[in-house]
Amino acid sequence: MTSQGFYNSELRPVLEHLLAARLAARLAERHGVHLYQDPEAARKLLCRSPRDADLWPWIDPAPQTTRPKTSVRDAAEQRGIPRRTLARLIDRLEQL
Numbered sequence: 001m002t003s004q005g006f007y008n009s010e011l012r013p014v015l016e017h018l019l020a021a022r023l024a025a026r027l028a029e030r031h032g033v034h035l036y037q038d039p040e041a042a043r044k045l046l047c048r049s050p051r052d053a054d055l056w057p058w059i060d061p062a063p064q065t066t067r068p069k070t071s072v073r074d075a076a077e078q079r080g081i082p083r084r085t086l087a088r089l090i091d092r093l094e095q096l
Helices: 004-031 039-046 050-059 072-077 083-095
Strands: none
Touching: 004 039, 004 050, 004 083, 039 050, 050 083
16 A cells, blocks of 8 residues: 555556456356456446446556556555555455
8 A cells, every 4th residue: 555566566466366356257157248358348347336437447457558657666656555445446346
């Protein structure tokens, strides 16, 4: 939560993997959605309400298209994911 660099290198891949696993296990069979093959459909399933729309950039499998590019040094100095956002993201993943 204190470092954007740590979030991007350590926590983001774990959360992305959790989303992919949830989609594969529960939603792919019912809805034919796969995070890496159809990220837009995955976004719609994760972000069911306007309140959830801000969660997607934190887990988007193509973050370079949705987040501003920063140098490695700048990313390491930026704040990481806010605690409340992380809790909401985990809650949404569990609801899937």
